[in-house]
Amino acid sequence: MNIAEAKAILEALIFAAPEPITLRECARILGVSERTAALLIRQLDDDYAARKSALTIRQVAKGYQICTRPQYAEYIRAIGRTSRSQQLSPAALECLAIIAYKQPITRVEIDEIRGVRSDSAIQSLLERELIAEVGRKEAIGRPILFGTTDRFLEAFGLKDLNDLPPLAESPETLIE
Amino acid sequence: MNIAEAKAILEALIFAAPEPITLRECARILGVSERTAALLIRQLDDDYAARKSALTIRQVAKGYQICTRPQYAEYIRAIGRTSRSQQLSPAALECLAIIAYKQPITRVEIDEIRGVRSDSAIQSLLERELIAEVGRKEAIGRPILFGTTDRFLEAFGLKDLNDLPPLAESPETLIE
């Protein structure tokens, strides 16, 4: 493995790691000493700087991560808010509505109301921090209870949960 | 703004966008024509290749995204990242193929082609947001019409629906 290859592997690792990757982890995978790994990462970042890349490798508490340089922030903020990631799927919206009105509630209870499994919908709500785990139900298996977050209130322009529109009697209206 | 700057801004945008970013979005933010933006992105990717980066820019789901090159997959798996696409059952894959080529299509029409009920397969595709309800058919019972989503394009590395491989037509293809 030559230096260019080693740097490319490090680039792939730092880019793809779900959270900042430690020097130790890099060294282990590359099969080199931590000192060598640190040196290679430094070189990689120097290469980025030399070619005036918008990206840079930064060292945060736990390890390394690739991020954009501050001067590009304004452009990134200009990326439309209408992109798909902001849109919730119909399934996620259903779950969110159920959680908002029935909190705290378990996944199984949500599934029962919806008649289908809600795992991925709940997962996406958790990822967006619109809901959070708020405790455990005192029942067999102590299932997780979900509730809405402050971010949920913010996203929907609500002062607090009392601000939610009253629930219509027919359950259908909740879903539409 | 010179070319190097424009490319850096595009790099920042493509890197930071949470979903594949469209050419239109890039052009809008950069204040250039879509043709120019496309050209610059192409150049940027050529730069990546020239310096043997582990990263590449690809066109997927009507937009651009940065991803690692396949030869680095083993290293990335070593840090515990698993593959993005979940294993779909053969039944779900069949439904997905039928929907992809025949959309918009109703469940009954899918069942007819497959010779078997497809409810649970369709349900799992809906949950994974690979397909979505795209309307109602003007027929008795106004059955739901299904179509594929952008997430489908992304999951299968397709630029758009025209990027689908042609469907085999000859009956002789029946024999392997």
Add this chain to the structure above:
Amino acid sequence: MQSGILQVDDDQNRFTIELPVFSGPLDLLLHLVQKEQVSIWDVSLAKVTEEYLRFLDTMQELNLEVTCEFLVLAATLVQIKARSLLPKPPAVADETEDETEESLLLRLVEYKKFKTAAEQFARRAEQENEVFTKVYLDVNLLAQEDQPATTGEINVSIWELLEIVQKLLATYRPEPEAKPEPQIPREFVSLPETIFRLQQRFQGGYRCGFRDLLLEARSRAELIATFLACLELIKLGFVSLVRSETSTIELVSEG
């Protein structure tokens, strides 16, 4: 149907094995037609009909879920076969709503198109798995399903296994007796015990032919238990399937 669910009511405990088997009756029919190695239009429907029925028997015997769609197609096949045996009526009396051989084969051709496309999709998804993007909200990361080892790289389909076991089962059945109810193994062959026994044997590295292993069974019940135990061990990743140079299917465990 996405996966067949094998449920064996063991006398002590309930045992469930889930594995992808077939995606529908057309899938099964297509498999049988393709085995004939002739153009679909030249296939002997009579022969395929028999095989189709035999497959349903085996599936029932293994307690694989046989949905009504399978039975409907079976009825259609039998009907087509019966019609073909009758002397042709002089007049064209084909205005019946029954499915004709031609229309069935046309459906099969249509189905095959999408099955091929589905296989292409699967390969594409595999290629995609070599490519990683930055992590934002990678929902899928958390939802990994463990996949049965049978779908792994060696390309031995569940069909092949089923065919092997089917052939062996046939040898234990001298004449196709008219049995309305599929016989469930009631001879006290415990599946968990069989799994345990095989696990012991494969411990520390072992290799043997899949068919040979099944041949050791002394009864139909034991044969079925061995087959199911193999599937379970494969699914658990305890043993894997390989194809030897002579193209026989073997079970292998790591040392």
